[in-house]
Amino acid sequence: MKNNIIGLKLGSVIMSVFLVVLLILGITIDRMFTSFYYNEMQKETEELTSHFIGMAESPDSSNEQMMSTFAEFSDVSIFNISKDGSVILHSGVHDRADRSFINASDISRIFAGKSVDFEYTDPTGHRYFITGKPISNGQTIQSALYVMSSTENMKQSLASIRNLLLLAGIGAFILALGITGIISLLLSRPLIKMQKATRKIAAGELETRLSIRSNDEIGFLAGAINDLAIDLQRYRDTRQEFLANISHELRTPITYLKGYTKVVKDGLYENEGERDLYLDIIHEEAHRLEHLVEDLFELAKMEEGKISLTLDWIDLKHMAEQAVRRVELKAKEKGLQLKIMYHGDSYRVRGDEKRMEQIMMNLLENAIRYTDEGEITVHVDEDADGDTVLFIVEDTGIGIPEEELPYVFERFYRVEKSRSRQYGGTGLGLSIVKKLVELQGGKIRITSQPGVGTRCEVLLPRLTKSEK
Numbered sequence: 358m359k360n361n362i363i364g365l366k367l368g369s370v371i372m373s374v375f376l377v378v379l380l381i382l383g384i385t386i387d388r389m390f391t392s393f394y395y396n397e398m399q400k401e402t403e404e405l406t407s408h409f410i411g412m413a414e415s416p417d418s419s420n421e422q423m424m425s426t427f428a429e430f431s432d433v434s435i436f437n438i439s440k441d442g443s444v445i446l447h448s449g450v451h452d453r454a455d456r457s458f459i460n461a462s463d464i465s466r467i468f469a470g471k472s473v474d475f476e477y478t479d480p481t482g483h484r485y486f487i488t489g490k491p492i493s494n495g496q497t498i499q500s501a502l503y504v505m506s507s508t509e510n511m512k513q514s515l516a517s518i519r520n521l522l523l524l525a526g527i528g529a530f531i532l533a534l535g536i537t538g539i540i541s542l543l544l545s546r547p548l549i550k551m552q553k554a555t556r557k558i559a560a561g562e563l564e565t566r567l568s569i570r571s572n573d574e575i576g577f578l579a580g581a582i583n584d585l586a587i588d589l590q591r592y593r594d595t596r597q598e599f600l601a602n603i604s605h606e607l608r609t610p611i612t613y614l615k616g617y618t619k620v621v622k623d624g625l626y627e628n629e630g631e632r633d634l635y636l637d638i639i640h641e642e643a644h645r646l647e648h649l650v651e652d653l654f655e656l657a658k659m660e661e662g663k664i665s666l667t668l669d670w671i672d673l674k675h676m677a678e679q680a681v682r683r684v685e686l687k688a689k690e691k692g693l694q695l696k697i698m699y700h701g702d703s704y705r706v707r708g709d710e711k712r713m714e715q716i717m718m719n720l721l722e723n724a725i726r727y728t729d730e731g732e733i734t735v736h737v738d739e740d741a742d743g744d745t746v747l748f749i750v751e752d753t754g755i756g757i758p759e760e761e762l763p764y765v766f767e768r769f770y771r772v773e774k775s776r777s778r779q780y781g782g783t784g785l786g787l788s789i790v791k792k793l794v795e796l797q798g799g800k801i802r803i804t805s806q807p808g809v810g811t812r813c814e815v816l817l818p819r820l821t822k823s824e825k
Contacts, residue, residue, distance in 0.1 A: 728754035
């Protein structure tokens with residue numbers, strides 16, 4: 358239980374609740390038994406008084422002796438009191454001297470034909486139940502009969518019950534303490550495991566996993582921690598891969614620039630044509646390096662939410678035609694057919710014109726880059742409901758394996774890693790496209806089949822009729 362603070366707190370709460378319940382239950386049972394015994398003793402005293410009245414009203418001359426004997430046998434005292442308060446008869450086990458419970462008001466009530474019932478505590482601290490009733494002779498009340506019954510036996514019985522309740526309470530408390538300890542340990546153990554696991558994850562041990570499989574909130578929390586560890590591990594791996602890739606992407610053009618710059622500077626070329634070739638390579642690599650830095654800067658701004666969009670109504674068909682014209686020369690150089698297809702006259706959407714152009718150019722340049730023969734077709738259309746405009750680029754290129762499709766929007770993803778120099782590109786294009794599409798309220802999806810081609814679909818909200 359070392360450092361098991363949660364277990365200690367949980368156990369303390371459970372035991373506190375149990376003690377409160379146990380205390381309330383004990384007090385309730387004590388009151389119930391006390392009330393029961395008092396009611397029973399009062400009833401018993403009244404019944405004995407009725408018996409004594411019957412004996413006193415009997416014409417038998419030996420009734421006084423019988424009453425005395427019956428009083429001693431019943432462990433009570435009887436007092437036969439005249440109207441003026443003098444004692445006619447006293448018999449029983451209690452002290453004759455203490456008659457302070459007899460008062461004029463009670464005697465007056467009894468001689469008025471009523472009964473009195475009350476509790477009395479004598480000077481020594483003993484408590485009694487006392488019942489007083491009239492003794493009649495025909496229609497005339499002759500005297501008052503008091504029956505005095507000690508509560509000592511009742512107190513002893515209640516003390517025994519209270520001792521029994523106390524022992525039962527102590528036993529229940531010890532049992533509850535043990536059960537609470539076990540429950541606290543069982544409930545806190547998974548939390549302690551999660552605490553240790555999160556500390557390991559925070560320390561960089563991202564392979565840490567929890568094996569808690571309970572179908573409750575604790576199990577769900579353990580699953581969430583495992584998912585977090587997986588995401589962090591993937592993020593770390595992606596970051597490491599990103600750093601490795603960007604280092605490679607930066608190192609390659611820098612190497613070319615340094616190498617060919619030295620060649621030109623030192624005059625290590627045979628003729629002007631060879632020098633111009635080296636200068637062209639330097640220019641291309643500088644342009645490639647500039648493009649890479651721009652893409653990285655663009656991606657960083659989007660991820661930080663610092664990119665601003667100028668939203669306006671734009672005609673997607675017109676923009677698609679312009680983008681196709683801009684890449685026609687590249688397509689012709691590779692011997693590719695470039696087609697654009699649409700049905701309507703205008704497809705207006707709300708977006709940023711510059712960013713939308715960037716999306717189209719990235720998708721078209723990708724299609725040309727990874728297509729060696731065949732054709733590239735651009736579609737501008739709308740869905741069946743007319744609520745969404747589709748910009749589609751479909752090629753007959755190398756395609757993407759199905760297992761790699763989930764990763765095509767990751768930074769520096771390459772379809773053909775071993776042939777990356779052949780195809781070129783920074784590997785950031787699709788990452789930028791996805792973020793730009795989502796920033797404008799759209800979606801992008803890619804389907805592909807290796808050796809057949811790839812289809813990229815951009816779905817954008819269409820201008821409603823009321824807005825046209």
